[in-house]
Every structure is written in structure tokens, then in C-alpha cells.
Amino acid sequence: MNTLASNAKPTSILYLDGVSVSFDGFKALNSLSFVIEPGELRAIIGPNGAGKTTMMDIITGKTRPDAGEVFFKGTIDLTQKDEAEIAQLGIGRKFQKPTVFESHTVWDNLELALNRNRGVFSTLFYRLTADDKARIEEILSTVRLANRRDDFAANLSHGQKQWLEIGMLLAQEPELLLVDEPVAGMTDAETAETAILLKEIARTRSVVVVEHDMGFIRDLGVKVTCLAEGSVLAEGSIDFVSADQRVIENYLGR
Amino acid sequence: MITSFILKALDRNIVIVVALLLAIAALVPALNLLTSPDHPLHVPTYIVSLFGKYFTYALLALALDLVWGFCGILSLGHAAFFALGGYAMGMYLMRQIGARGSYGNPLLPDFMVFLNWKELPWFWYGFDMFWFAALMAVLVPGLLAFVFGWFAFRSRVNGVYLSIITQAMTFALLLAFFRNDMGFGGNNGLTDFKDIMGYSIQSNGTRSALFAASAIALALSLIIASGIVRSKYGKILVGVRDAESRTRFLGYRVEHMKLFAFTVSAMMAGVAGALYVPQVGIINPGEFDPANSIEVVIWTAVGGRGTLIGPIVGAILVNGGKSIFTAAFPEFWLFALGGLFVLVTLFLPKGIVGTARHFIERRKEYRKAKADEAARAFAAEPQAAE
Numbered sequence: 001m002n003t004l005a006s007n008a009k010p011t012s013i014l015y016l017d018g019v020s021v022s023f024d025g026f027k028a029l030n031s032l033s034f035v036i037e038p039g040e041l042r043a044i045i046g047p048n049g050a051g052k053t054t055m056m057d058i059i060t061g062k063t064r065p066d067a068g069e070v071f072f073k074g075t076i077d078l079t080q081k082d083e084a085e086i087a088q089l090g091i092g093r094k095f096q097k098p099t100v101f102e103s104h105t106v107w108d109n110l111e112l113a114l115n116r117n118r119g120v121f122s123t124l125f126y127r128l129t130a131d132d133k134a135r136i137e138e139i140l141s142t143v144r145l146a147n148r149r150d151d152f153a154a155n156l157s158h159g160q161k162q163w164l165e166i167g168m169l170l171a172q173e174p175e176l177l178l179v180d181e182p183v184a185g186m187t188d189a190e191t192a193e194t195a196i197l198l199k200e201i202a203r204t205r206s207v208v209v210v211e212h213d214m215g216f217i218r219d220l221g222v223k224v225t226c227l228a229e230g231s232v233l234a235e236g237s238i239d240f241v242s243a244d245q246r247v248i249e250n251y252l253g254r
Numbered sequence: 255m256i257t258s259f260i261l262k263a264l265d266r267n268i269v270i271v272v273a274l275l276l277a278i279a280a281l282v283p284a285l286n287l288l289t290s291p292d293h294p295l296h297v298p299t300y301i302v303s304l305f306g307k308y309f310t311y312a313l314l315a316l317a318l319d320l321v322w323g324f325c326g327i328l329s330l331g332h333a334a335f336f337a338l339g340g341y342a343m344g345m346y347l348m349r350q351i352g353a354r355g356s357y358g359n360p361l362l363p364d365f366m367v368f369l370n371w372k373e374l375p376w377f378w379y380g381f382d383m384f385w386f387a388a389l390m391a392v393l394v395p396g397l398l399a400f401v402f403g404w405f406a407f408r409s410r411v412n413g414v415y416l417s418i419i420t421q422a423m424t425f426a427l428l429l430a431f432f433r434n435d436m437g438f439g440g441n442n443g444l445t446d447f448k449d450i451m452g453y454s455i456q457s458n459g460t461r462s463a464l465f466a467a468s469a470i471a472l473a474l475s476l477i478i479a480s481g482i483v484r485s486k487y488g489k490i491l492v493g494v495r496d497a498e499s500r501t502r503f504l505g506y507r508v509e510h511m512k513l514f515a516f517t518v519s520a521m522m523a524g525v526a527g528a529l530y531v532p533q534v535g536i537i538n539p540g541e542f543d544p545a546n547s548i549e550v551v552i553w554t555a556v557g558g559r560g561t562l563i564g565p566i567v568g569a570i571l572v573n574g575g576k577s578i579f580t581a582a583f584p585e586f587w588l589f590a591l592g593g594l595f596v597l598v599t600l601f602l603p604k605g606i607v608g609t610a611r612h613f614i615e616r617r618k619e620y621r622k623a624k625a626d627e628a629a630r631a632f633a634a635e636p637q638a639a640e
Contacts, residue, residue: 060503087505099500101493108489118506120514123487125255172504 019068030230046227092174113168143167263481279469283462315565323560326495331420335395337541339524344444346387391528399520428542443538558605
């Protein structure tokens with residue numbers, strides 16, 4: 001059952017078609033299909049248990065689907081690769097709970113994330129070059145952490161940890177960024193700032209944001225995909241999606 | 255490349271400990287050999303051997319710290335690598351006995367003659383040469399760790415499950431080495447050594463040389479371990495310890511990272527075992543006892559996990575305590591050791607060195623805060639006067 005026009009595949013950055021996976025009989029994803037175009041910023045919404053995190057697990061290689069196709073840049077079959085390989089291909093992932101290296105400084109966190117040779121021996125004899133330094137400085141100012149560079153990540157506030165993690169993803173130089181609930185637990189000011197940051201990032205790469213905060217999604221002003229029970233319920237602008245009767249029943253109305 | 259690796263390794267604390275170890279390696283043998291027994295500064299030979307043994311334990315604890323302290327792999331089987339290194343050295347020492355054994359067989363060690371074996375098993379070939387035995391003392395533990403780690407880390411065995419299978423590994427080796435037909439002397443192990451590299455193993459000179467070799471091996475391993483943990487690779491190891499999935503999603507192959515640390519650590523443990531055996535004069539399957547590996551964990555925890563210097567301090571202190579305690583109250587040593595582990599876990603979770611570092615940092619911060627405050631008060635004063 002191909003729900004998508006297959007001519008979307010060659011030009012897309014991410015292409016999911018008929019992806020299903022079940023855990024102990026529970027269908028987490030049920031023939032999920034959608035396409036992300038290069039340079040697109042897409043928001044994904046949906047009630048708890050809709051399969052948003054499972055979808056990210058499948059794209060990043062943590063979970064293998066039972067059925068369906070997952071292609072990156074039209075030709076790379078992601079279901080055949082593991083997490084490290086997919087990360088090296090240029091897909092970055094931000095977790096729901098901010099996950100940074102707490103016992104390293106902000107600077108070291110970014111240094112580790114830099115897109116350099118990741119083998120044992122090249123990291124053993126790695127020396128920080130002027131280019132790498134400049135790149136880290138640049139990211140520090142993008143994520144507004146320049147004055148905290150020597151602090152341990154454990155001592156950052158919740159919002160700053162979220163930004164540091166986004167900074168680490170930038171250092172990875174991905175072509176596609178998957179961001180899971182970036183503004184959960186943030187203040188209103190931080191939320192607005194994060195929306196600006198994500199829009200800035202989306203200028204040079206594709207970004208998929210999973211979020212519950214409708215205000216934040218309105219701030220982003222992008223195409224929205226609503227998931228429920230493991231498949232796509234509605235897709236379009238925020239006004240279009242929030243007017244959809246099934247979306248109201250499944251998600252907004254609750 | 256190598257020089258920058260070493261320069262990074264040498265921070266102030268490491269330089270102090272390395273210098274101390276090298277000074278001890280020179281001074282103690284000199285005081286043992288060059289002074290007469292009634293001289294006040296004379297170091298008796300039994301002390302030289304005792305501390306030589308402690309240094310090999312310290313090296314084993316340092317090896318464990320590399321994987322446990324920095325990568326979060328709690329190996330409860332590190333004594334197995336130590337014992338394998340010890341057996342490699344023991345095999346060389348057995349072949350050095352030659353025709354001086356009780357049965358006078360120039361080729362076969364006594365236990366083989368006793369078992370009515372007619373020829374040397376293939377895996378004993380080459381052990382008449384010191385360089386070969388020394389190489390095997392490093393390679394065999396390294397290879398075992400590589401193969402074991404390859405399967406364990408690739409299957410993503412983590413945490414307590416990994417600890418249990420390391421324990422099973424050392425227990426399996428214990429049972430195997432107990433068997434006479436394994437060809438390693440069975441229950442009795444290898445002993446009655448005579449010479450090492452042509453020098454009598456009992457002489458003061460040899461004992462001093464072994465002591466110095468142990469101290470130098472410890473110093474070199476400390477530099478290597480410090481270089482590893484201070485490199486970018488070392489920071490990734492800590493990343494694996496604290497947030498394994500983040501490291502993976504950054505594109506690092508976590509299993510390769512763990513495998514390298516585990517293999518290097520096993521090789522260090524093998525060197526420790528090879529230096530241990532000539533100093534105690536025996537190696538038997540008892541060294542594979544799972545309890546031995548657990549003791550190494552206690553030394554490391556007492557000294558301070560993840561500090562490199564801590565495990566060295568811990569191994570020497572706990573074993574020094576053991577030597578004194580087992581002489582005074584032999585029945586109570588295990589209670590004391592268990593109690594020590596509970597106390598350290600409850601009250602000194604960072605160990606001796608970790609806690610000391612914590613206090614020094616806190617004091618520095620306090621002083622800095624006070625200085626800042628004084629400077630601010632000083633700056634504010636003239637305005638108040640106006």
C-alpha cells in the first residue's frame with residue numbers, strides 16, 4: 001500500500017513509506033508514511049503514544065522496523081545501518097530529556113561533537129586545530145553559551161542544557177536534525193528564543209521538531225504533521241491541521 | 255604525535271607521582287644493597303620484596319581504574335589477566351630450572367615428569383626465551399580481553415550483566431587451570447623457581463632489580479593511562495560512562511572505544527602479573543579466584559575511582575593493612591576488608607584521593623571568593639567616602 005507518490009523519493013531528504021513496528025503485540029507505528037524536503041522545517045505533533053519517539057528511533061537506527069522503507073537523501077536505506085553509521089551520514093538527534101556529558105565542560109562537549117574522524121586512534125592523537133577552535137567559538141555564540149564555556153555541563157540550567165545539546169548537534173554538521181520536545185520545561189522567554197534558534201538552524205539544513213507546545217509551533221509557522229496511533233492523521237499548516245475534525249477528537253480536544 | 259600525547263599526560267600530580275616512583279626505584283635498591291644490615295637506613299630484603307609485590311598490585315588496580323573509573327566497565331575478572339601474565343612468566347621460570355629439578359629432566363618441568371609425559375606440549379615451546387615469555391605475558395591477556403570484549407561489547411552487554419560474565423570468565427579459567435591435563439601444573443601451579451635471566455631469584459640483587467622494574471613499570475603505565483584519559487579519546491570514554499547513547503548518536507562506535515580500553519587494561523594487568531610471580535616465587539590457579547578480582551575493586555574504590563593515582567594509593571594502603579592485620583588477627587581480615595568497603599562506599603564515595611581533590615578545589619574556590627569580595631569592598635570604599 002503505497003500512500004505516497006514514489007516520485008517524491010529521489011528529491012527528498014527523508015522518506016518514510018509504510019513503516020510499521022510492534023512491541024509485544026502493541027503496534028507503535030502502523031504504516032507510517034511522510035516525506036521531508038531538503039531545507040524544510042517540519043513540526044510533528046500528536047498525543048502520547050502516537051509513535052513520535054519510536055519514529056525517531058527508527059530513523060536513527062535504534063529500532064528496526066518490521067516493515068516499510070526508510071530512505072535518507074533518496075538512496076540511502078537507513079534500515080540497514082546502526083546508530084553510529086547513521087550519525088556519521090549526517091542525521092543528528094536531540095533527546096527529549098537533555099542529554100549532555102555532565103562531567104565535561106561546555107567546550108569539551110562541543111569538541112567531542114565536532115564532525116571529525118571518530119576512530120580510536122585518530123581521537124587518541126587528536127590535537128585541537130585553529131579551524132576547530134573557530135568552529136567551536138562560532139557554535140558557542142550561536143547557542144548563547146560563550147560565557148559558560150569553561151563550566152561543567154552539570155552546572156547549566158535546564159534550558160542551557162537544551163541549547164548545549166542543540167549546539168552539539170550543530171557541531172556534528174548534520175543535514176537532517178531530529179529534535180524531540182526542545183522547549184519542554186523551558187520558560188516563556190527561553191521558548192521564544194529557542195524558536196528563533198531553530199529557524200536560524202533550519203536555514204542551512206532540514207529540521208524535524210516533535211513538540212507538544214502549540215504556541216511554540218505557531219511561533220515556528222511551518223508545515224505540521226499530526227500523528228495518532230502510529231500513522232499520519234493530518235498534514236498541512238497549523239491552522240489547517242487544528243481545524244481537522246479527527247485531530248480535534250484525537251489530540252486537541254482532550 | 256607521540257610527544258604531544260605524552261606532554262598532555264604529564265600534569266602536575268602525575269609528574270610528582272612518577273618522579274616519586276622513579277626515586278624509590280633507585281633509592282630503595284641502593285639502600286638495600288649498599289648499606290650494611292646494621293646501618294640505620296638499611297632496607298631489609300623482605301621489605302623490598304613486599305613493596306615490589308604491592309607495586310604489582312598497584313599496577314593491577316591502575317589497569318582496572320582505566321576501564322572502571324573512566325569507562326564504567328566494572329570488571330570483576332581483572333585478576334584473570336594478572337594471573338595469565340603470571341603464568342607466562344612462571345612458564346619461563348620453570349624452563350630456566352632445566353636439569354636442576356628433582357627428576358633432573360633437562361627439558362620437562364617436574365610436574366610433567368611426574369605425570370609421565372614424554373614430551374613438552376606445543377604451548378610450552380618458546381618459553382625458554384625471556385623475550386618470548388615477556389611478549390606472551392602481554393599478548394595473551396590482551397588477546398583474551400580482545401576476544402571477550404569483542405563479543406560482549408558488540409552484543410551491548412552492560413552494567414551488572416557484564417560484571418557477572420567477567421566473573422564467570424575468571425571462574426572458568428580457575429577450573430580449567432586446576433586440571434592436571436591442562437599442562438600448567440594443576441592444583442600446585444608453577445613453583446621452585448631458580449633463576450631469572452641467569453641470576454638467582456633469591457639473591458638480594460635480583461630482588462632489588464625486580465622491585466625497581468615493578469616501580470618503573472608502574473610509572474610508565476601511569477603515564478600511558480594518563481595520556482589516554484587526557485586525550486580526546488579519554489573524554490569520549492567518560493562520555494560513554496555517563497551517557498552512552500549520546501556518544502553513539504554523535505557517531506562514535508562505542509564498542510570500539512570500550513574494546514581498546516579493555517584490551518590495554520588487560521595488557522597492563524598482564525605486565526603486573528609477570529612482575530608479581532618472580533617476587534612471590536609461585537603461581538597457581540588460586541590467582542584466578544573470583545574473590546581476588548573483587549579485592550582489586552576494593553583497592554580501587556578505597557583509593558578513589560577515576561583518579562589514576564587513587565588506585566595506586568589504595569592498593570598499597572589496603573595491602574599494607576592486610577599484611578599487618580593478618581599477622582595480628584588472622585581470622586578477622588576478611589571482616590575488616592568487608593567493613594572497609596562498606597565504610598568507603600558510605601562515607602568516602604570518591605575514595606581517598608578523590609575526596610582530597612574535592613577539598614582542595616573547594617578551598618581554592620573559597621579563597622577566590624574571599625579575594626573577590628575583598629577587592630570589591632576595596633573598590634567600593636572611596637565612593638563611600640565621597
